[in-house]
Amino acid sequence: xxxxxxxxxxxxxxxxxxxxxxxxxxxxxxxxxxxxxxxxxxxxxxxxxxxxxxxxxxxxxxxxxxxxxxxxxxxxxxxxxxxxxxxxxxxxxxxxxxxxxxxxxxxxxxxxxxxxxxxxx
Amino acid sequence: xxxxxxxxxxxxxxxxxxxxxxxxxxxxxxxxxxxxxxxxxxxxxxxxxxxxxxxxxxxxxxxxxxxxxxxxxxxxxxxxxxxxxxxxxxxxxxxxxxxxxxxxxxxxxxxxxxxxxxxxxxxxxxxxxxxxxxxxxxxxxxxxxxxxxxxxxxxxxxxxxxxxxxxxxxxxxxxxxxxxxxxxxxxxxxxxxxxxxxxxxxxxxxxxxxxxxxxxxxxxxxxxxxxxxxxxxxxxxxxxxx
Numbered sequence: 351x352x353x354x355x356x357x358x359x360x361x362x363x364x365x366x367x368x369x370x371x372x373x374x375x376x377x378x379x380x381x382x383x384x385x386x387x388x389x390x391x392x393x394x395x396x397x398x399x400x401x402x403x404x405x406x407x408x409x410x411x412x413x414x415x416x417x418x419x420x421x422x423x424x425x426x427x428x429x430x431x432x433x434x435x436x437x438x439x440x441x442x443x444x445x446x447x448x449x450x451x452x453x454x455x456x457x458x459x460x461x462x463x464x465x466x467x468x469x470x471x
Numbered sequence: 472x473x474x475x476x477x478x479x480x481x482x483x484x485x486x487x488x489x490x491x492x493x494x495x496x497x498x499x500x501x502x503x504x505x506x507x508x509x510x511x512x513x514x515x516x517x518x519x520x521x522x523x524x525x526x527x528x529x530x531x532x533x534x535x536x537x538x539x540x541x542x543x544x545x546x547x548x549x550x551x552x553x554x555x556x557x558x559x560x561x562x563x564x565x566x567x568x569x570x571x572x573x574x575x576x577x578x579x580x581x582x583x584x585x586x587x588x589x590x591x592x593x594x595x596x597x598x599x600x601x602x603x604x605x606x607x608x609x610x611x612x613x614x615x616x617x618x619x620x621x622x623x624x625x626x627x628x629x630x631x632x633x634x635x636x637x638x639x640x641x642x643x644x645x646x647x648x649x650x651x652x653x654x655x656x657x658x659x660x661x662x663x664x665x666x667x668x669x670x671x672x673x674x675x676x677x678x679x680x681x682x683x684x685x686x687x688x689x690x691x692x693x694x695x696x697x698x699x700x701x702x703x704x705x706x707x708x709x710x711x712x713x
Contacts, residue, residue, distance in 0.1 A: 357662045359713075362671035363701035433674045437628065 365429055365451070372426025379418045408468035416465055421458040428454035473497055473548050475506055477518065478558040480565050488565070490556070491515070497548035503557065504532050504543035507569075520569040527684050530620030533560050534569050540622040540682045560625040562634070576621050579637050582663060583645035588656025607652040614647035614692050616685040623679035623689050629672050636672040637663070639679035639689035646692040649699065661703050670696040 390396045406412065428450035435446050472494045480488040493514050495506045504522055511518045522532040525544045532543035535558040537551065548555070563571035623639035624630050630638045637645075645664060649657045663669055673693045680690040707713045 354662060357666050359662075359665045359704065360667040360669070360671045360700075362667065363697075363704045366671070366697060367701055436632075437674060437676075439632065 365425070365432075368422065368425035369429035372422035372424070372429070375418045375422045376426055380423060383415075383419050404468070408465065408471075412465055412469070413462075416461050420461045421454075424454040424457055425451070473506075473551060474554050475510070475548075476554070476556040477507075477510070477569070478556070479518070479568055480559075481517070481567065495548065499547070499549050501548045502544050503534070503536060503541070503546050503548065503551075503555070506548055506555075507532075507543060507557070518569075519567045528618060530618035530684075533620045533622050533625070534558065535561055535625065540625040542620060542622070542684045545684055560621055562625050562627070562631040563621065571621075573621060575634055576619075576624055576638070576640070579641040580619065580644060583637065583641050583648075584656055584660055585641075585644040585648060586656075587648065587651065587654045588659060589653060590655060601653050603652055610652075611647045611650035614643050614650070614687060617643060617647075617687050617689075618685055620684060622682045622684065626678040626682040628676055628678070629674060633668070633672060635668045637669055639673075639693060642670050642673075642696050643687060643689040643692035646696050646699070649696075661700070664696055665700050665703060670694070670700060673697075 386396070391398060407415065432446050432450040435450075436443065440446060475493050475495045476490050477493065478488055479491050493510050495501075495509055497506065502525075504525060507518065507520050507522070511520075520532065520534070520543070522543065523529040524531070527542050527545045530542070533540060534543050535541075535556075536543075536546055537556055538558075540560060543557075557569065559565045559569045560571045563573065563576065566572050617640055619640060621640070627636070627639055630636050642664070645660050648654050649660060670693045673690075675690065675694060677690045679693075680688045683689060704713070
């Protein structure tokens with residue numbers, strides 16, 4: 351055990367908070383998104399034209415959708431992968447961390463960038 | 472008769488551990504601890520194991536029964552008719568036969584300051600010391616039932632990977648005192664709980680709660696401690712102390 355003066359605060363609460371928020375989104379919003387986008391739309395139960403979809407997505411609602419259905423679930427999945435690899439005894443902790451959260455960050459930035467381009471045009 | 476295999480380790484005789492098989496008579500009330508006592512008294516007096524109370528209170532007789540951490544006094548031979556392999560508790564150094572070195576575990580328990588910390592002068596001043604409502608007791612009562620048997624440490628794959636991890640029982644004990652209305656020591660316990668070796672090393676496998684003979688649910692305490700540590704980080708951030 352380390353002496354008390356050498357105790358270092360872990361940054362884990364940040365990743366864990368993103369993981370928790372992502373978990374809620376995974377449970378609540380993703381099933382709804384799948385039902386709507388992957389079932390009701392292809393079956394023709396609801397109709398959505400390209401212009402409707404575009405004007406809705408490139409509004410503030412689209413930003414919230416991106417956060418709840420893409421960004422937070424990505425960090426949730428990244429966290430799970432990271433800890434899953436730890437459980438499988440992959441020792442390169444820093445590399446795994448950079449890859450998992452890096453992938454989540456890169457895809458998040460891509461989505462947010464696309465939204466910004468649409469919103470500000 | 473049931474075939475009971477016991478992992479033996481006799482460092483003065485051989486450097487390598489080995490497995491010895493015994494035939495043990497049993498009835499519906501023969502516990503695994505009874506079987507060990509039968510072996511020691513009737514078959515092989517050199518067998519070493521810890522035990523004391525025979526009623527799941529002292530927490531001494533923890534062993535791996537077919538790979539699962541159990542209290543020897545709380546499991547019965549009738550449930551192992553297919554055969555039983557007894558081994559020392561996993562993740563702890565073996566001293567001899569079924570006896571493990573509990574030092575790492577005890578050091579972790581000690582490190583979380585598992586006692587009431589409060590301002591003595593206020594306590595002395597108070598005419599009615601340490602009164603508690605049933606609701607205040609209810610907050611921590613479940614977590615106070617730990618008997619320090621160490622089964623959760625044998626069940627925890629994270630403790631197996633990293634023995635620096637504070638582990639289920641120690642974090643539960645810290646949480647138990649943090650939740651106690653008579654205690655003011657949370658600030659003194661949080662620095663350790665905020666480290667990577669605190670609750671953050673837990674990946675919520677939950678096997679600790681499965682094997683706990685007292686239904687303490689250490690996994691819940693560990694995960695509630697994560698919330699406390701996250702809150703602590705946020706509060707310190709707003710106070711500008713991070």
